[in-house]
Amino acid sequence: MSDRLYAATRKGFFTVERTGNLWDVSKVDFVGENATLLLHDPRDAAIYVAFDHGHFGVKLQRSCDGGKSWEECAVPTYPTFTEEDKRRQGESPEMGAARDFSSLKEIWELTPGGPDEPGVLWAGTIPGGLFRSTDRGNSWEIIRSLWEREERWQWFGGGKDSPGIHSVAVHPSNSQHVTLGVSCGGAWVTEDGGETWNCRADGMRAEYLPPEEAGNPNVQDPHRLVQCPANPETLWVQHHNGIFRSTSGGELWEEIMDVEPSAFGFAVVVHPRDPDTAWFVPGVKDECRVPVDGKLVVTRTRDGGKSFEATGNGLPNRHCYDIVYRHALDVDGTGERLAMGSTTGSLWISEDGGDSWEGISNHLPPIHCVRFAP
Amino acid sequence: MPRVVFTSNLKRHVECPETVIGGETVRQSLDAVFVEHPQLRGYVLDDQDRLRKHMVVFVDGKAINDRETLGDLVEPSSEIYVMQALSGG
Numbered sequence A: 001m002s003d004r005l006y007a008a009t010r011k012g013f014f015t016v017e018r019t020g021n022l023w024d025v026s027k028v029d030f031v032g033e034n035a036t037l038l039l040h041d042p043r044d045a046a047i048y049v050a051f052d053h054g055h056f057g058v059k060l061q062r063s064c065d066g067g068k069s070w071e072e073c074a075v076p077t078y079p080t081f082t083e084e085d086k087r088r089q090g091e092s093p094e095m096g097a098a099r100d101f102s103s104l105k106e107i108w109e110l111t112p113g114g115p116d117e118p119g120v121l122w123a124g125t126i127p128g129g130l131f132r133s134t135d136r137g138n139s140w141e142i143i144r145s146l147w148e149r150e151e152r153w154q155w156f157g158g159g160k161d162s163p164g165i166h167s168v169a170v171h172p173s174n175s176q177h178v179t180l181g182v183s184c185g186g187a188w189v190t191e192d193g194g195e196t197w198n199c200r201a202d203g204m205r206a207e208y209l210p211p212e213e214a215g216n217p218n219v220q221d222p223h224r225l226v227q228c229p230a231n232p233e234t235l236w237v238q239h240h241n242g243i244f245r246s247t248s249g250g251e252l253w254e255e256i257m258d259v260e261p262s263a264f265g266f267a268v269v270v271h272p273r274d275p276d277t278a279w280f281v282p283g284v285k286d287e288c289r290v291p292v293d294g295k296l297v298v299t300r301t302r303d304g305g306k307s308f309e310a311t312g313n314g315l316p317n318r319h320c321y322d323i324v325y326r327h328a329l330d331v332d333g334t335g336e337r338l339a340m341g342s343t344t345g346s347l348w349i350s351e352d353g354g355d356s357w358e359g360i361s362n363h364l365p366p367i368h369c370v371r372f373a374p
Numbered sequence B: 001m002p003r004v005v006f007t008s009n010l011k012r013h014v015e016c017p018e019t020v021i022g023g024e025t026v027r028q029s030l031d032a033v034f035v036e037h038p039q040l041r042g043y044v045l046d047d048q049d050r051l052r053k054h055m056v057v058f059v060d061g062k063a064i065n066d067r068e069t070l071g072d073l074v075e076p077s078s079e080i081y082v083m084q085a086l087s088g089g
Helices: A083-090 A150-154 B008-012 B026-036 B038-044
Strands: A004-009 A012-019 A022-029 A035-040 A047-052 A058-063 A071-073 A106-112 A121-126 A129-133 A164-170 A178-183 A186-190 A222-227 A235-239 A242-246 A254-256 A264-270 A278-283 A298-301 A309-311 A329-331 A338-341 A347-350 A358-361 A367-372 B003-006 B055-059 B079-084
Touching: A004 A047, A004 A338, A012 A035, A022 A358, A035 A106, A047 A106, A058 A106, A106 A164, A129 A164, A164 A222, A178 A222, A186 A222, A222 A264, A235 A264, A264 A329, A278 A329, A329 A367, A338 A367, B003 B008, B003 B026, B026 B038, B026 B055, B026 B079
Parallel strands: A035 A367, B003 B079
Antiparallel strands: A004 A012, A004 A035, A004 A367, A012 A022, A035 A047, A047 A058, A058 A071, A106 A121, A121 A129, A121 A164, A164 A178, A178 A186, A222 A235, A235 A242, A242 A254, A264 A278, A278 A298, A298 A309, A329 A338, A338 A347, A347 A358, B055 B079
16 A cells, blocks of 8 residues: 655645554655656656657656656657658648647657566657657657657647657566557557557547547547456546546447436546556536535445446535646555546545545645556 | 756746857757756747747847747847737736
């Protein structure tokens, strides 16, 4: 059970620790900087924090001593943007008119490689890039086999101008098997370490497109994709349109209907040992994006999506406008402790699998990402 | 030789001392600075080696025209200021 939590926020990187029965902020690093994402690598305990420095671009910092000291590593760099690339970008579908595939906008996902691949990291980026490092972030290489797929030109931005890869799930017993979530570009799978890729989003549904395009796997908008460590054939997706589950490693997806108070949201986590248990943070679909009736709840299924409980014990039940983004919900290795951080700077922890929640702070900066230490 | 000065806001992220350096264009002068301070490059230029969208370079008080290849000419007496644009702030 983890007694330490990290939060990447609009104004710094926070460490939150449990002393006795009390959780509290114990340290703040990079005060004032926009920390957009974090990874605590369970293989070597290195901590990585991604930043968007605005004028100065996207940067990545690494600590190998538990956050005592930090060093800047490399960031992914996009290939030369050719005249042909400009032409292809100009031919984009109408929904992708504002895309720009030439330069790194955001590191949107950081995932360690498998236990048999020390030093390997995966980075999903905006615009639409997948990068791999074999030296703990000292250098990065774009995965050309995906970047050069014809389908990549059809990807388009959801909430962002350009498409992006926000979810990278490495199969727990086969490091060569990697599943991606792309907004908007569906779910993609490699089973040979990134040599070849297949789009696996059959069954997902894009209500935001004309009916003839709604089932196209390559236009789907999964907001977040997670894989159950104990049963990797089970994947959960919080999609723009609702909740989807696959029990076939992504070959086929099933939409989970009639989830109250809403099936819309950004975040999902799955229990580390029980593939049928998953948590979501619902909001009003889809331009409004606030908790339903101003009351924040977490929805939990324990039967693979047949039924859901909406739990709000300890959460605000009136005039609440907190939204929990895709990386701002986490579950620890026991499945008992959960944490979530919101767009308005609230941080909550549950120690009973989501039955009840304790507010740690309601006045942190906007929270982009929370992660328990392994 | 041209003198290159970086916005003081960059100093909290990366070493960028005021430098007197060679070069006949903005590109040549900045490249020469980046040889001495390689990490600085990514703070000023993007993946395609263009000036970052929300950065601006002044040569002797005038914003440069060529943000892509940085081909604006500099004189031995020139002062090159690398600043944040007001956009994106």
